[in-house]
Amino acid sequence: MAREALSDLAGRITAGERAALAKGITLVESRRAADRGAAAALIQEVLPHTGRAIRLGITGVPGVGKSTTIDALGVQLIEAGHKVAVLAIDPSSTRTGGAILGDKTRMANLAARREAFIRPSPSAGSLGGVAARTREAMLLVEAAGFSVVIVETVGVGQSELAVADMVDTFLALMLPGAGDELQGIKKGLLERADIIAVNKADGNAFHAARQAAAELLSAVKILAAEAPPEILTVSARTGERLDALWQAILRHRDALDGSGKLATRRREQNVVWMRDMITDGLQAFLAEHAGTVLGDVTEAVRRGDVAPSAGAQDILARLPR
């Protein structure tokens, strides 16, 4: 894209034009080498308008109530004057054909509001690459004036940690089922979560949810010594205690900001981001310039004819120097 067209696009994004924002995100999601340069230039251009949003990550197993929570919380925030963007990280969505995160039909009330912008996960690529492109999308929605950015991911695999690496506050949603449920919680998640909310604290599940929250509280006291997550119960369906959840999010962010840790966290995240972009760029380069050889060597390694280390050497030797 020509320099002038890029400046024009950047201007229209910062003016809050939705079509321009969508176009910008499509550009940053592209893996074509030619688009990467334009995407980087676009990000550079809008950079002064970024960084002011509240960046919230939400994870949890399928069915825990992520979309119900985002839908209800998002509408509540809009009523309070916010503009809310929802992005998603789900490298598996195209492969499994499962629920596509950030799907507008899963957040019907929010999707109907013009103060909301909902975008499903970029698909192709490694987790690092998907995460890197979501970060760029996050900057674009911030530049477009969205004051809250929610990044959604499924709480399986490594994608939840990728989300933790790009937000100010990382929220884990849990199901009320105590005991067995708690056994399954990964230690890593307890260490990374800033807030844990046990959802579906309503009807018959109300007491189980309270019980689960109490058990979680004792678990984090043992596991996460430094800055243990705040734990609470909510009902996304009835909306009960969603305001308490939002207050907890603001408390966490204010504490980070007040202690100077928000800036440090974001700078560290930028370093992770750059590394992700380097890895993704290398993979894209190899796919473009050595795709056939990469396929052949991969097959040879799979057959056992070539050792993994020799295969890697062979491929890396093809990088220009």
Ligand code: GDP
């Ligand atoms: P996601 O897969 O994590 O996005 O979960 P959904 O938001 O799609 O919710 C899965 C199911 O749980 C749906 O049938 C929701 O209606 C239901 N659900 C979500 N939140 C609540 C809640 O707070 N209470 C109850 N009882 N059901 C809920």
